Amino acid sequence: MTDPDDLRARVAGELQRARARSALLTDAVGDDDLTRQHSRLMSPLVWDLAHIGNQEEQWLLRRAGGCSPVRADIDDLYDAFRHPRADRPALPLLGPAEARGYVREVRDRVLDALDVMSFDGPPLVTGAFVFGMIVQHEQQHDETMLATHQLRSGPPVLSAPPPPAGSPVTGEVFVQGGQFTMGTDAEPWALDNERPAHVVDVDSFFIDAAPVTNAGYEAFIADGGYDTERWWTPDGWAHRQRAGLSGPMHWGPDGTYTRFGRTAERVPDEPVVHVSWHEASAYAAWAGKRLPSEAEWEKAARWDPATGRSRRYPWGDDEPSPQHANLGQRHLSPAPAGAYPAGSSPLGVHQLIGDVWEWTSSVFTGYPGFRAFPYREYSEVFFGPEYRVLRGGSFGTDASACRGTFRNWDYPIRRQIFAGFRCARDA
Structure with a gap:
């Protein structure tokens, strides 16, 4: 106690x-x-x-x-x-x-x-x-x-040191199918939508070892991704046309990115950020993959194949440190792929916590046995097909508000949030 x-x-x-x-x-x-x-x-x-x-x-x-x-x-x-x-x-x-x-x-x-x-x-x-x-x-x-x-427009007012350098992380990781425990009953500050812990059976799948990078997303754009209707869902294509989307928010046409009032060249191996669910889903289809389900994401992030236990974080049960993840506005950008090897999961999946919120394919709803606490307006009123789940936190998320079980949600058109994604596919 x-x-x-x-x-x-x-x-x-x-x-x-x-x-x-x-x-x-x-x-x-x-x-x-x-x-x-x-x-x-x-x-x-x-x-x-x-x-x-x-x-x-x-x-x-x-x-x-x-x-x-x-x-x-x-x-x-x-x-x-x-x-x-x-x-x-x-x-x-x-x-x-x-x-x-x-x-x-x-x-x-x-x-x-x-x-x-x-x-x-x-x-x-x-x-x-x-x-x-x-x-x-x-x-x-x-x-x-x-x-x-x-x-906001105007001169920069925020500053922070750059994140650590990355190391090459490419390819996919195989996640064995079977049961694992999703959600939590043990975290004293876990919010109602993270509860209760329950057993979920997930089929085998592959998941990207790192989030999709700027370079990867640029290839999608260069191949006509925003002009090819077949990659988009019907709602996504209608929104792309209506909003005139041609690339991530804050990207310039000359290979630049404007962040907190400063314009610089895009970093190729940095996770892409400020993309909507519709854009992430279209990229995944173009790549011959799909977005992971929320259960797949959490299994990749928490499941330890050696023990069969669900950890608090990909690296174990210890609280996040600066060596584990890019959290808490310590830096003002995502870190390049491979920058936090100490934070990878036992399966070798990197940067599941911090850097960018990751869109999943799942709609936001309660777990079996969900009880609203202490008020319905925190979670329950948002349950339904209008919202998609995001996982993992961003460079702007504090460690107190980010766990392996933490759930975020937003409309699939949202781009102002610090959201990116990684892909998955059936095994």
């Missing part, structure tokens, strides 16, 4: 780490950029900041802590289900100074509540689950704010 004082120290550290990142992303720009909507796909950065504080207030102070409200009058403004992103700039939002003051006051009260919080009792507080949920919520919004930075 975890010592309560150790758990409090861990929670406090994770809360502080998330808040430091939120501050970095919002302090990097002036008030005009904070309140401007840089894309109708995204909220103004100042909305994200106050929304982070409002969720923290509602869950950690009012529900878990039984405390009186700080600003109950703004709950409606920061309800993501009431106000689509495109409409949020017209709301009477807190200004930058007021938003910063609000999140600071909420955090001070949360730390006071944490000092006396018991982690025994109802499921909401057992193992500090609700704190873990809010840490992950803030880090998820930090990744969203990072995507907003990618969409």
